[in-house]
Amino acid sequence: MAGQLSIAKALNEALRKSLESDPKTVLMGEDIGKLGGVFRITDGLQKDFGDDRVIDTPLAESGIVGTAIGLALRGYRPVVEIQFDGFVYPAFDQIVSQLAKMHARALGHVKMPITVRIPFGGGIGAVEHHSESHEAYFAHTAGLRVVSPSNAHDAHWMLRQAIESDDPVVFLEPKRRYWDKGEVGEDPMLPLHSARVVRPGTDATLIAYGPMVKVCQEAAQAAEEDGRRLEVVDLRSLSPIDFATLEESVKRTGRGIVVHEAPVFLGLGAELAARLTERCFYHLEAPILRVGGYHAPYPPSRVEETYLPDLDRVLDAVDRALAF
Amino acid sequence: MTVKSTSRARKKAAPGVPDPARAGVGAEPELVQLLTPEGDRVEHPEFPLTVTPEELRSLYRDLVLVRRFDAEATSLQRQGELGLWASLLGQEAAQVGSGRAMRPGDYAFPTYREHGVAWCRDVDPLNLLGMFRGVNNGGWDPNEKNFHLYTIVIGAQTLHATGYAMGITKDGADDAVIAYFGDGASSQGDVNEAFTFASVYNSPVVFFCQNNQWAISEPTTVQTRIPLYRRASGFGFPGVRVDGNDVLAVLAVTRWALDHARTGQGPVLVEAFTYRMGAHTTSDDPTRYRQSEETEAWKAKDPILRLKAHLEKEGLADEAFFAEVEAESEKLGLRVREGVRSMPDPDPTLIFDHAYSEPHPLVDEERAEYEAYAASFEGGEHH
Numbered sequence A: 001m002a003g004q005l006s007i008a009k010a011l012n013e014a015l016r017k018s019l020e021s022d023p024k025t026v027l028m029g030e031d032i033g034k035l036g037g038v039f040r041i042t043d044g045l046q047k048d049f050g051d052d053r054v055i056d057t058p059l060a061e062s063g064i065v066g067t068a069i070g071l072a073l074r075g076y077r078p079v080v081e082i083q084f085d086g087f088v089y090p091a092f093d094q095i096v097s098q099l100a101k102m103h104a105r106a107l108g109h110v111k112m113p114i115t116v117r118i119p120f121g122g123g124i125g126a127v128e129h130h131s132e133s134h135e136a137y138f139a140h141t142a143g144l145r146v147v148s149p150s151n152a153h154d155a156h157w158m159l160r161q162a163i164e165s166d167d168p169v170v171f172l173e174p175k176r177r178y179w180d181k182g183e184v185g186e187d188p189m190l191p192l193h194s195a196r197v198v199r200p201g202t203d204a205t206l207i208a209y210g211p212m213v214k215v216c217q218e219a220a221q222a223a224e225e226d227g228r229r230l231e232v233v234d235l236r237s238l239s240p241i242d243f244a245t246l247e248e249s250v251k252r253t254g255r256g257i258v259v260h261e262a263p264v265f266l267g268l269g270a271e272l273a274a275r276l277t278e279r280c281f282y283h284l285e286a287p288i289l290r291v292g293g294y295h296a297p298y299p300p301s302r303v304e305e306t307y308l309p310d311l312d313r314v315l316d317a318v319d320r321a322l323a324f
Numbered sequence B: 001m002t003v004k005s006t007s008r009a010r011k012k013a014a015p016g017v018p019d020p021a022r023a024g025v026g027a028e029p030e031l032v033q034l035l036t037p038e039g040d041r042v043e044h045p046e047f048p049l050t051v052t053p054e055e056l057r058s059l060y061r062d063l064v065l066v067r068r069f070d071a072e073a074t075s076l077q078r079q080g081e082l083g084l085w086a087s088l089l090g091q092e093a094a095q096v097g098s099g100r101a102m103r104p105g106d107y108a109f110p111t112y113r114e115h116g117v118a119w120c121r122d123v124d125p126l127n128l129l130g131m132f133r134g135v136n137n138g139g140w141d142p143n144e145k146n147f148h149l150y151t152i153v154i155g156a157q158t159l160h161a162t163g164y165a166m167g168i169t170k171d172g173a174d175d176a177v178i179a180y181f182g183d184g185a186s187s188q189g190d191v192n193e194a195f196t197f198a199s200v201y202n203s204p205v206v207f208f209c210q211n212n213q214w215a216i217s218e219p220t221t222v223q224t225r226i227p228l229y230r231r232a233s234g235f236g237f238p239g240v241r242v243d244g245n246d247v248l249a250v251l252a253v254t255r256w257a258l259d260h261a262r263t264g265q266g267p268v269l270v271e272a273f274t275y276r277m278g279a280h281t282t283s284d285d286p287t288r289y290r291q292s293e294e295t296e297a298w299k300a301k302d303p304i305l306r307l308k309a310h311l312e313k314e315g316l317a318d319e320a321f322f323a324e325v326e327a328e329s330e331k332l333g334l335r336v337r338e339g340v341r342s343m344p345d346p347d348p349t350l351i352f353d354h355a356y357s358e359p360h361p362l363v364d365e366e367r368a369e370y371e372a373y374a375a376s377f378e379g380g381e382h383h
Helices: A007-021 A045-049 A061-073 A089-099 A135-139 A152-164 A212-225 A243-253 A268-283 A301-307 A311-323 B002-012 B053-078 B092-101 B115-120 B125-133 B156-171 B189-200 B228-235 B247-265 B292-299 B303-313 B319-341 B361-375
Strands: A004-006 A025-029 A054-056 A077-081 A115-120 A145-147 A169-174 A181-183 A196-199 A204-208 A230-234 A237-239 A256-263 A289-293 B107-109 B177-182 B205-211 B239-243 B268-273
Touching: A004 A007, A004 A152, A007 A025, A007 A045, A007 A152, A007 A169, A025 A061, A045 A054, A061 A077, A061 A089, A061 B156, A061 B189, A089 A135, A089 B156, A089 B189, A115 A152, A135 A145, A135 A169, A135 A237, A135 A256, A135 A268, A145 A152, A152 A169, A152 A181, A196 A212, A196 A243, A204 A212, A204 A243, A204 A311, A212 A230, A212 A256, A212 A311, A230 A243, A243 A256, A243 A268, A256 A268, A256 A311, A268 A289, A289 A311, B053 B092, B053 B115, B053 B125, B053 B247, B053 B303, B053 B319, B092 B115, B092 B205, B092 B247, B092 B268, B092 B303, B107 B156, B115 B125, B125 B319, B156 B177, B156 B189, B156 B205, B177 B247, B189 B205, B189 B228, B205 B228, B205 B247, B228 B239, B228 B268, B239 B247, B247 B268, B247 B303
Parallel strands: A025 A054, A025 A077, A077 A115, A115 A169, A145 A169, A204 A230, A204 A256, A256 A289, B107 B177, B177 B205, B205 B268, B239 B268
Antiparallel strands: A004 A181, A145 A237, A196 A230
16 A cells, blocks of 8 residues: 555545455445546446446435445445535435434444445535535534545545444545545554644644645644744544544643634534633633634635635634734 | 215315326225125235135234234323324234235334334334333344334335345345335335335335325325326336235235245335324324214225124134134233333433444543433432
8 A cells, every 4th residue: 555645546445445355345326336436436446346336326315325224234334425515415314314323223233334425525616515514414413423534544544444333434535635645554543533633833723624634734834934833633533523632732732723614603613612612721822713614605616715714714813813 | 985085175176286086096996905895805816815714813813913002002102101102003904914925034114103014023012112102212123023113204214125125136135125104205205216226226125105095184195196006117117006904915915026026026016005094193183184984984994894704704713713812912902001011211321322333432421421410419310
């Protein structure tokens, strides 16, 4: 695996390894066969594993997740692809009422080892419904695990860990980073639900996941030129959340800023701010601040740069945090 | 009955509402029937059935015990022992006939009203009552009797059934799946998606629609303008309408459908034409939306009376047999009553027990918080 891989290729390799290691693993989704998926994440897999294991499905998201549940009941380990973030809503009942609750309803007698892969987030100049960040809905639902990698190494290993999990995992892929390359190591290095400090610092902690990690790393780089040392934590797992790593960092820096593409209002940042305030109250030099999307439908692509947090908006929040 | 109610509905039909006559409400000639309401055996060229007197008595026993269990549950709800009950009254033959058509390796995906199918799958009736009493949200191991948990969101289980059937095909097994749903569910996207998936993957699943004429207060004319079994043709598989109050016809048709599915010929839609004699649930009041004449007319088609009439006419059962079944049904009623009344409330920490199958730090943290809070009360227990 050594060498530079794009996130897309790292995911593709992860699916290949999972198909190789467990004959019960099956992939399901729209256009994932000959086409290899609209983002080519499943490229070549149907050719190598057959259309019995890499299954082109009818265009019906509820049907994809619902039948995956039935396959799981029969002992299979389905990995389903939702083609774009905005297309997952027709499957909402099957995910939040059926998939998430099945294990509890059966008092633990059945497991739901299903991974729901969703390319999410904006920044690719797409038409509407192709740029959504809906992680809060899923993180809000008990029974689901929600993760999002930010780099090729994590994309590969977190997907393999998600597929191995006996609980349902919503796996959010940062679609605008699909072609970013990075080293993929020989082992995962961290458990699936751990956060990682990706840049050490002392003055404030930037907390991000998925596509926003890179923005925060760039912001931290820029801030360093002004003599500010910002720590960047890649959350990686959105449910459960590794609060121990966050708490340690925020207590040390005294300031925390959460950055995500999703609307700020009732976004993941709200929960992070509340919990970090409880845990770090006497160490805080400023309230936990949030940078994110506005409380408006995701905008047309010509103005999405205004909607999406960028380096300047992150640094503006850093200024505000440091001004307290 | 059907002609009367049809003409009445036609007069009242609002603009834009499809003509009920076209919904096939009165299309009884299309019903597959092997036992008339009077208890006479009739033949159907496509669905021959040979049953021994022993099998007929056994079916009768099933029908009586299932009805008794159901009546007991309704009473227990009235006594405050259950929060809710969804009665199957009137649908016993549809459920017992289809349930008895299954082989041990077949798998049933019920709605929340398939108590008769559960009976045939040998699921303990008390297990069904847990969720209606509020001590769990399902609770049994679906794989133990190949009977899935009850599903309350209408139609969602038809997709689970189809996925399970897709798995059977992958395994190269000759099991089949039966997916229960109702006339109301036929409008759901999930049901139509299940038809599509099952059709294109040629999955071994029988879609068993109990058309009991009412989706709470809405008649079938609000769901469809063609007979429901004809929906199958648009998806490319066979549909059959069977007299749902005729346990023999349901048995024959479902057995055929399951064999059709298990032999690689793909899905079948069975529409069991029946009637919900009771309310939708114990919270419902059908007097607000349907006429008692209609219910009375369906009483004449009662599934138990017709089998009893047949057994008596043909001399296949004696008084001792009927008394024995009656005694058994009393015993079942008692067991259900006592079982429900002594069903303990779960420990409150059940809330946390099965949210996830693998450890989850937030759940662990909240459990610890709750336990500490509960322990802070005098006596260490919070009620």
